[in-house]
Amino acid sequence: MPNFRGKRFTNAHETMIWASKGEGAKYTFNYEALKALNEGIQMRSDWVLPICNGGERLKTAEGEKAHPTQKPVSLLHRVLVGSTNPGDVVLDPFFGTGTTGAVAKMLGRDWIGIEREEAYIEVAERRIADTRAFDRSALEVTRAKRAEPRVPFGQLVERGMLRPGEMLTSPSGKSAKVRADGTLVGDDVRGSIHQVGAHLEGAPSCNGWTYWHFRRDGKTVPIDVLRQQVRAEMAGRTP
Ligand SMILES: C[S@@+](CC[C@H](N)C(=O)[O-])C[C@H]1O[C@@H](n2cnc3c(N)ncnc32)[C@H](O)[C@@H]1O
Structure with a gap:
């Protein structure tokens, strides 16, 4: 920025115009x-x-x-x-x-x-x-999570990735059963993966995707792995 002489403020900034093509126009903002x-x-x-x-x-x-x-x-x-x-x-x-x-x-x-x-x-x-x-x-930049397609938990059940009746567990030792409609049922509680997790932890909210785990081949795996698998299939890439 040119620094003009004289008794005035030193010029120290330039203004950048950040605009879209019109009202309602889509624009990229990473x-x-x-x-x-x-x-x-x-x-x-x-x-x-x-x-x-x-x-x-x-x-x-x-x-x-x-x-x-x-x-x-x-x-x-x-x-x-x-x-x-x-x-x-x-x-x-x-x-x-x-x-x-x-x-x-x-x-x-x-x-x-x-x-x-x-x-x-x-x-x-x-x-x-x-x-x-x-x-x-x-060159790949960090993307907003919401830019990823939404995958409802029920879709994992519909696709047979998790069976109705299968038990999910949490790292804190809580458990709940998968139901055919994509909800979970635990001791005195039923609802979404997030609701049931929050209730069992006595927390205001819970990210069910990272909280709940299933067992495959002797290992405990977060259900989020299945969601990533579905997203990868949707995008036509290998997870
Ligand atoms: C501020 S400078 C751009 C500097 C550039 N961002 C850089 O990093 O080198 C503006 C440039 O626009 C050119 N320019 C100004 N009016 C123009 C016009 N009507 N058509 C084409 N170029 C023009 C000038 O010659 C000048 O090089």
């Missing part, structure tokens, strides 16, 4: 990925990032700055991880040195850049050609 980037805390709207300096700053053959307002890679990394997915196309109509294109390439996104200055186009093209894409397997 909330969980941004939270993960911020060590598990919801990402704030004020970002403190160092300006583009030092070795990151592109220079001409004469050692001059190749562009007056080259943006930092860290900024584009956060923008693209937060608002795009691998394979998406990112449009930057003010391409400059092509920071957007370079980071898009690293992150496995495609890009379209528009720039009117021939000198900057050359810099951007060279820069992007020299940029290496990250390993594809490292």
